[in-house]
Amino acid sequence: xxxxxxxxxxxxxxxxxxxxxxxxxxxxxxxxxxxxxxxxxxxxxxxxxxxxxxxxxxxxxxxxxxxxxxxxxxxxxxxxxxxxxxxxxxxxxxxxxxxxxxxxxxxxxxx
Numbered sequence: 001x002x003x004x005x006x007x008x009x010x011x012x013x014x015x016x017x018x019x020x021x022x023x024x025x026x027x028x029x030x031x032x033x034x035x036x037x038x039x040x041x042x043x044x045x046x047x048x049x050x051x052x053x054x055x056x057x058x059x060x061x062x063x064x065x066x067x068x069x070x071x072x073x074x075x076x077x078x079x080x081x082x083x084x085x086x087x088x089x090x091x092x093x094x095x096x097x098x099x100x101x102x103x104x105x106x107x108x109x110x111x
Contacts, residue, residue, distance in 0.1 A: 006032050018100050025053075025103025033101050037092065045089055045101070047076060052102040062107040065095035 002017070003010040006028050012020040017033065019025060030049055034041045041049075051072060055063055063071060065083070073081015080086075086094035095107040 004029070004032050004036070016100075016106065018106055019103045022103055022105070029103055030101040037097070041101075042089075044080075045098075047080075048072065048086065048089060048094070048098050049102045051075060052098055052104060056102070056104050062099045062104040063095070064107050065093065068095055068098075068107075 002013050002015065004013055004017075005011075006024075006026065011024045011029065014020060017036070019029065030046075031041060034045070039045075052062065052068070055068075055071060065086070069081055069083055069086060071081075072086070083094070086098075090097040099105070099107050
């Protein structure tokens with residue numbers, strides 16, 4: 001099983017890099033995962049990551065990208081609730097990559 005090192009601890013991840021144990025997530029997990037993707041997390045990234053964690057806490061599911069786009073538009077404004085904006089932040093797919101950084105399971109409908 002693969003793992004990533006965060007704050008001196010090895011955390012188990014699956015073959016696609018998603019955390020095996022959602023309770024292992026701390027903000028540094030996102031930072032480490034982003035570095036592995038050569039990405040520097042900005043406030044805009046954190047806004048989406050934190051939104052996803054709140055969404056998951058409420059609904060117990062990671063939203064598919066379409067639902068994510070709509071929900072972000074409602075909460076953060078139209079200029080952020082669109083695919084173009086989200087793909088600029090998360091080029092590997094806003095659902096997949098952002099959920100991974102947020103320590104959530106892979107969204108349903110993602111291949």
